[in-house]
Amino acid sequence: MRWQGRRQSSNVEYRGSSFSGKKAGMLSIPAIIGALLLWWLTGDPSKALQLVQYTQATGSEQPAVVSEKEKETAEFLSVVLADTEDVWTSIFQNMGETYIMPSMVFFRDGVTSACGRASSQVGPFYCPGDEKVFIDVSFMEKLQKQVGASGDFVQAYIVAHEVGHHVQKLTGILGKVDSYKGRVSESQMNDLTVRLELQADFYAGVWAHYVAKFKDVLEDGDIEEAMNAAGAIGDDTLQKKSQGYVVPDSFTHGTSAQRVKWFKLGYITGDINKGDTFSANSSSDL
Numbered sequence: 001m002r003w004q005g006r007r008q009s010s011n012v013e014y015r016g017s018s019f020s021g022k023k024a025g026m027l028s029i030p031a032i033i034g035a036l037l038l039w040w041l042t043g044d045p046s047k048a049l050q051l052v053q054y055t056q057a058t059g060s061e062q063p064a065v066v067s068e069k070e071k072e073t074a075e076f077l078s079v080v081l082a083d084t085e086d087v088w089t090s091i092f093q094n095m096g097e098t099y100i101m102p103s104m105v106f107f108r109d110g111v112t113s114a115c116g117r118a119s120s121q122v123g124p125f126y127c128p129g130d131e132k133v134f135i136d137v138s139f140m141e142k143l144q145k146q147v148g149a150s151g152d153f154v155q156a157y158i159v160a161h162e163v164g165h166h167v168q169k170l171t172g173i174l175g176k177v178d179s180y181k182g183r184v185s186e187s188q189m190n191d192l193t194v195r196l197e198l199q200a201d202f203y204a205g206v207w208a209h210y211v212a213k214f215k216d217v218l219e220d221g222d223i224e225e226a227m228n229a230a231g232a233i234g235d236d237t238l239q240k241k242s243q244g245y246v247v248p249d250s251f252t253h254g255t256s257a258q259r260v261k262w263f264k265l266g267y268i269t270g271d272i273n274k275g276d277t278f279s280a281n282s283s284s285d286l
Contacts, residue, residue: 001080001153002217008078009085011103013132015111070137073155074106077135080156083217084163087210091272092170102166103132104159111136124158126165128174133162153218157204157226157263164203168196173278190252194235195277197253198262198286201230202275205266213270223267230259258286 081104092099105111110119114129120136127134135158168174177192184192208226212218231237234256239246253259265274280286 001156001219001222003076003079003152006079006217007082008075009081009101009104011081011085011101012074012078013103013105014074015105015107074137076152077104077106077155077159080159081133081163083211083215084160084207086215087207088163088167090210091206097170100131100170102126102163103130105132105134106137107134108137124162126162128165128169131166131169133159133166135159135162153222153225154229156222157208157229160204160207161200163207164200165196167203168199173199190250192278193252194254194258195280195286198258199275199277201254201259202262202266202277203272205263205268206270206272206275208263208267209270212267227260227263230263231256234259254286262286 085099085101089099089101105113108120110117111134112118113127113132113134115125115127118125118134120139123139124133124135126132165174174196177196180189180192204226208218208223212223235246235251235253237256239250254262262275262277277286
């Protein structure tokens with residue numbers, strides 16, 4: 001995906017580990033010394049200012065992004081977020097609605113959100129309470145090592161999927177599904193969650209459709225990367241790999257085939273009206 005030199009979203013935050021026990025606020029003496037030393041060594045006051053901004057935002061002397069590779073990943077995903085802003089703003093305008101943009105938070109080790117505290121082990125997630133997408137900067141590398149999903153468009157697909165959950169919040173679908181918690185059985189709740197996740201995959205496909213149509217930034221193999229990733233993280237594939245067998249009633253994200261199917265449908269049609277995963281009578285129809 002061609003992204004260098006393109007607009008990055010301004011709705012981005014950087015945080016250090018929220019498990020460090022440090023609070024944001026006044027800069028520590030080491031942080032001030034570090035900023036001044038960085039300025040003196042590089043002769044570039046902007047780098048010192050960047051360190052100060054990271055420290056203030058995270059409440060930790062270790063910033064969320066610490067290497068050039070992580071910095072590049074954060075910049076790339078900021079471009080992807082900007083593309084989601086353009087696509088969904090246009091779609092909502094066509095529906096006579098206003099799209100409220102989510103923020104994206106890069107963190108390290110762990111983070112606190114309106115949904116509670118989470119470690120990096122949970123992977124990328126969307127929290128409807130504060131309307132933010134949370135991404136551990138080291139997750140993308142882990143994804144490649146653990147499930148074999150590689151390529152920059154895999155990362156783009158993940159962000160677009162999480163933004164899809166934000167779209168579900170704005171349209172009321174997320175709240176409706178959440179209202180069933182405690183009122184239906186565990187297997188029924190899992191089924192609703194699968195439908196929610198497959199719809200987010202569909203919305204990621206819709207995003208890819210419009211990016212390909214109007215921005216002309218996709219490269220050969222990008223869509224295949226996304227579909228390979230969707231297939232690699234299907235519940236059945238992951239369960240087979242971890243325990244050697246599958247338990248369909250425990251699925252929460254859908255099978256590999258289902259995830260690929262709904263992403264592909266969104267990409268081919270670009271029509272959000274085709275993404276009603278909740279109208280299927282049974283999971284076999286998804």
